[in-house]
Amino acid sequence: MFAFVGCVALAFLGDVSDSLGTGSLLNPPFKGAEALAIFALFSVVTRMGNDTLLSRVDLLSITGLGVAFALPSAKCAFIAISAVALIFVARRDARLTAIAQLLLALVTYRFLGRLLFALLAPYALRLETAAVAMLLSSFGNFSRDGVSIVGPNGHTIFIDTGCSAFHNITVAALIWLALIKIERLQFLRSDWWALAAMIGATILVNTIRIALMAQSPAMLQYWHDGPGVAIVSVAMLVFLLAISLLSHPRPAAMPA
Numbered sequence: 001m002f003a004f005v006g007c008v009a010l011a012f013l014g015d016v017s018d019s020l021g022t023g024s025l026l027n028p029p030f031k032g033a034e035a036l037a038i039f040a041l042f043s044v045v046t047r048m049g050n051d052t053l054l055s056r057v058d059l060l061s062i063t064g065l066g067v068a069f070a071l072p073s074a075k076c077a078f079i080a081i082s083a084v085a086l087i088f089v090a091r092r093d094a095r096l097t098a099i100a101q102l103l104l105a106l107v108t109y110r111f112l113g114r115l116l117f118a119l120l121a122p123y124a125l126r127l128e129t130a131a132v133a134m135l136l137s138s139f140g141n142f143s144r145d146g147v148s149i150v151g152p153n154g155h156t157i158f159i160d161t162g163c164s165a166f167h168n169i170t171v172a173a174l175i176w177l178a179l180i181k182i183e184r185l186q187f188l189r190s191d192w193w194a195l196a197a198m199i200g201a202t203i204l205v206n207t208i209r210i211a212l213m214a215q216s217p218a219m220l221q222y223w224h225d226g227p228g229v230a231i232v233s234v235a236m237l238v239f240l241l242a243i244s245l246l247s248h249p250r251p252a253a254m255p256a
Contacts, residue, residue, distance in 0.1 A: 001099070011077040011081070013031055013035060034174070037178040044181055062087075065080040081103050081106065082103070087100075102178070126147060128159060132214065136149065151216075165207070168206060168236065172199060190248075201239040201240070209228070
């Protein structure tokens with residue numbers, strides 16, 4: 001399993017995965033969210049120790065699927081990763097199911113999620129534009145035209161796929177899952193509340209960012225291509241980590 005996870009790390013953090021692009025505000029060049037998920041994978045595999053969890057058929061299947069990493073195609077690697085995840089996803093051992101969950105999350109983040117967003121983009125972008133227009137309604141005579149926001153001074157911004165909060169939501173979900181699996185294997189009820197809070201915070205911060213870009217050409221430049229990008233990225237990461245810490249289950253008090 002260490003060898004397979006090593007191949008997964010190369011597929012996601014190396015040059016092979018770069019061909020698909022990133023397109024996420026929170027996904028810097030060093031791919032921090034993916035690196036955290038890979039670290040979680042190694043952490044879970046380490047917990048397997050010397051326990052015999054894999055049958056001979058499992059080992060042969062993983063070895064055969066590992067050949068896909070030698071092919072010059074990211075899609076082949078993602079198919080192999082998905083196949084291994086499906087082999088483990090219904091196992092009784094929590095370590096194997098955790099590996100499956102992390103593998104599926106990585107594939108969804110990098111590949112399947114993008115396909116889903118391509119289908120939902122026309123509807124998602126209109127909803128996000130409406131949310132920005134609602135926020136701006138209290139700050140001036142802003143109007144919405146489809147997926148465009150028109151300011152009182154004639155300044156207009158067009159909200160395209162790169163501005164959507166969807167990409168950042170997938171990053172937040174990947175970070176959320178990785179942090180849980182690094183600490184423990186099972187989900188708690190508080191984890192799902194934390195995920196909902198992370199998604200809400202991601203949408204809110206992205207909506208505020210777009211609203212700021214609608215103010216003027218200078219603000220558009222600052223928050224779209226300038227220092228504002230780093231500010232929002234740091235703010236988002238702080239929110240995500242704060243939510244994760246606040247939702248962390250407190251240890252039971254020791255009896256007096």
